[in-house]
Each structure stands twice: as C-alpha cells, then as structure tokens.
Amino acid sequence: MRERFSWHQAQDLIEKHTGPALSARPVQEGYNSQIAVVINDTTFVKGLRTEHPRAWTQDRERQINPHVHHVSARLLWSDTTSDWDLNGFEYLHGRQPDYAPTGRDADPIIAMMTKFPPAPADVALKQAPDRWASYSDRAELFTGDWLCHTDWSPGNILLSGDRARMLDWAWPTQGARWIDPACWIIWLIASGHHPALAQTRASALSAFATAPPAAVTAFASAQAAMWEDIGESAPHPGLAAAAARWVRHRTS
Ligand SMILES: Nc1ncnc2c1ncn2[C@@H]1O[C@H](COP(=O)(O)OP(=O)(O)OP(=O)(O)O)[C@@H](O)[C@H]1O
Ligand SMILES: [Mg+2]
Structure with a gap:
C-alpha cells in the first residue's frame, strides 16, 4: 500500500x-x-x-x-x-529494463545474475521452502545455498551502459540458484514472451539450464498460486496468468 x-x-x-x-x-x-x-x-x-x-x-x-x-x-x-x-x-543513474520480447536487455541481466553470491552465513535469511510452503506441497525442492532476490519487478533493476544492477534487496531468501531466473521468467511471460522464449533466455544461465525440471515446474506452480492469492496487490496484473501459462507449457 x-x-x-x-x-x-x-x-x-x-x-x-x-x-x-x-x-x-x-x-x-x-x-x-x-x-x-x-x-x-x-x-x-x-x-x-x-x-x-x-x-x-x-x-x-x-x-x-x-x-x-x-x-x-x-x-x-x-x-x-x-x-x-x-x-x-x-544514487545510480540508469533506466529500467525492457522485458518485452523485442527488448535487448537480457544479456546484462544474465551477466548480473551470474554474480549473485552464495547465501551469506552472517545474515538470517528466510528459507525458500518455508517462504513458499503454503503454495506448494513440494517446497523442499526449492532448497539451496544461494542468495535469491526474488522480486523481479523491472522497477528493481537499473541498467546503465552495459551493466545491470539489482535494487531493493528487501526480501532476500536462501534457496536454489535457479530461483531468480525462474522469477524473472514469470515477468518476461507477463511482458509478452512466449514461455519457450523466456526459458531460452534464462537458459543462458547454467544454474537454470541444469535445474531439476520437476523442481522448476513445482516452483512455477507455487508462483501461480502465490500471485493468484496476492490478487490485485500484485505489482503487475498478469503475473498469476503468466506463471499458470508457464506451468501449462512445461506440463503439456
Ligand atoms: N540506488 C538507487 N539509485 C537510483 N534509483 C534508485 C536506487 N534505489 C532505488 N531507486 C529507485 O527508487 C525506486 C524505489 O526503490 P525500492 O524499490 O528500493 O523501494 P520500495 O519503495 O520499497 O519499492 P518496492 O515497492 O518495490 O518495494 C526503485 O524502483 C528505483 O526506481
Ligand atoms: Mg522496489
């Protein structure tokens, strides 16, 4: 609010x-x-x-x-x-990324994601399985030792020159390294990407390309349920439908 x-x-x-x-x-x-x-x-x-x-x-x-x-x-x-x-x-100068299929901002975003660190031991972080337990009965599949940002609203990213930066680390979570690319995919689909294209973009990250498929599908389902639950308070009206479309793409 x-x-x-x-x-x-x-x-x-x-x-x-x-x-x-x-x-x-x-x-x-x-x-x-x-x-x-x-x-x-x-x-x-x-x-x-x-x-x-x-x-x-x-x-x-x-x-x-x-x-x-x-x-x-x-x-x-x-x-x-x-x-x-x-x-x-x-203060960082820059612009928000363009998540449309015609956008050209994927490369700096991917380069940035490869630099996200492992979960630091000295910060008490929410664990991914706990965070999404109420939206999945397979939330243990989200377990990992990486630091995940999880809020891929384009307003949280600034591009300057060929560099992307991720702002607003208010909800850092410890989980599988593929979680951030998965969250990004949902925003890409909500912004017009076909699920196959969004996955191809994220697959430039080996963490996503090698992620266990069942875990990613369970995560996409959990995100669909979460955004549905958040309803009109969601930062983009298409996130629940985008996540559900991604699930259908992966399971059909
Ligand atoms: N270091 C920075 N340099 C330049 N602009 C910034 C910086 N940090 C944040 N911003 C801008 O301010 C906006 C709000 O910042 P941020 O997302 O951190 O806070 P917020 O109000 O908590 O947002 P949210 O509702 O997404 O949680 C960002 O979307 C971005 O446009
Ligand atoms: Mg923000």
Missing part, C-alpha cells in the same frame, strides 16, 4: 548525513517505502517510520548490502531514530 510521506519530515536526519539538500527529487517508482527521495543527485534515501510493521526490512537491506553491493547500490549510511528508519544508498 502506497503511503509516501514528505521527505521534509525527515529532512534534519537526512541532512545530517548528506549535508544541505540543494536538490531533492521524490521517487515515484516503488510502493513500500514511506520516503523515497534522491538528494543532491548523489544519495537515494529510502525510509520507513520506525513503528511501521515492516520496518525490519530496512535492517535486512542493511545486513545484506555488504554481500550484494557489487551487483547493487552501495549503502552509504543508515540511521534509526524513534521516528524514522532510513537507509542512504549511492
């Missing part, structure tokens, strides 16, 4: 870290942050009220950042007061 606050409510706290805000550009993309603003074209500040029920996602992004800043934006500072929980990231 979108509930942005004016960044001015946290101005003193922000300026403590950035110095005087000579420019401030609120970011429209994204839903979860109560503050999302670019300060001085150098810092992207993301924040939730400290009493917000999901304020803990801010802390998880802080913890995971040292493990992913090579494929993401570097965390410059963070601050938590009785009012605000803020993270200040390096």
